[in-house]
Amino acid sequence: MNSKHSQESRPLFEHAVKPMSLSDQVKEQLAERIVTGDLKPGDRLIELTIAKELGTSQAPVREALRQLEALGLIEYRRNRGAVVRDITTEELAEIYAVRAELEGYAVSRVAGMCPEVGEGLLSLCQEMELAVGDNDVAAFVTLNTAFHRTIIEGAGNGTLLKVWETLDIQLRTAMNTAQTPGSLDKALKDHRRIARAVKRGAAEAARAALVAHINGVVR
Numbered sequence: 001m002n003s004k005h006s007q008e009s010r011p012l013f014e015h016a017v018k019p020m021s022l023s024d025q026v027k028e029q030l031a032e033r034i035v036t037g038d039l040k041p042g043d044r045l046i047e048l049t050i051a052k053e054l055g056t057s058q059a060p061v062r063e064a065l066r067q068l069e070a071l072g073l074i075e076y077r078r079n080r081g082a083v084v085r086d087i088t089t090e091e092l093a094e095i096y097a098v099r100a101e102l103e104g105y106a107v108s109r110v111a112g113m114c115p116e117v118g119e120g121l122l123s124l125c126q127e128m129e130l131a132v133g134d135n136d137v138a139a140f141v142t143l144n145t146a147f148h149r150t151i152i153e154g155a156g157n158g159t160l161l162k163v164w165e166t167l168d169i170q171l172r173t174a175m176n177t178a179q180t181p182g183s184l185d186k187a188l189k190d191h192r193r194i195a196r197a198v199k200r201g202a203a204e205a206a207r208a209a210l211v212a213h214i215n216g217v218v219r
Contacts, residue, residue, distance in 0.1 A: 026064035041086035100214040104207045106155035111198045111206040117154045118199025
C-alpha cells in the first residue's frame with residue numbers, strides 16, 4: 001500500500017507487537033492525517049478516492065471508516081457520506097475520566113503484587129526522555145502507550161485489558177498531544193512519579209499519581 005502521507009515523516013502510530021490488517025493500516029493512516037490536521041473537520045472521506053490513493057481495494061477502506069466512526073473521529077452525514085468530525089476537549093475529557101479509573105485500579109494492583117514492574121516502567125521513562133530531547137512526538141506517543149499497556153497487562157485481568165483497548169489509547173494520546181503542544185516534559189515527570197511509586201510497592205501513591213496524571217492531561 002502506497003501513500004505519500006505515510007512516507008514523508010515518521011508515523012504517529014507504531015506497532016511492534018503484531019502485524020496489522022490492511023484495514024487497520026488504512027485506519028491508522030487516516031487517523032494520523034486527522035490528528036495532524038491534514039484532514040480537517042468537515043472534510044469528506046470518499047472510499048474510492050482513498051482506495052486509489054492508497055493502492056488498495058474499497059473493502060479495507062470501508063472497514064477502516066467503520067472503525068474511525070466507532071472511535072468518534074468521523075461521522076456519516078446525509079448526502080455527504082463520511083466526513084471528519086470536530087473532536088471536542090469535552091469528549092476527550094470523558095474518555096480520559098474512564099481511563100483514569102481503569103488504570104488507577106490496574107496500577108494499584110501492579111504496585112501491590114509485582115513492584116518489579118517499576119524497573120521496566122523506569123526504563124521506558126529513560127527512552128521517553130530521549131524522545132523529549134529530540135522533540136520526537138511520534139516516539140513519545142508510542143512509548144507512552146507501551147508504559148500504560150505495561151501497567152494494564154501487569155494487573156493480570158483480561159477483561160480490564162479488553163475494555164482498555166477499546167479506548168484506543170495510542171490514538172487518543174496522539175490527538176491530545178497535537179492539541180496541547182509542549183506538554184511532553186510534564187508528562188515525562190508524571191510517568192517517572194508513577195514508575196517510582198510502583199517500584200517501591202506504594203499502591204495508593206501509584207494510583208494517586210496515575211489518576212492525577214490522566215485527569216490533568218485534558219484541559
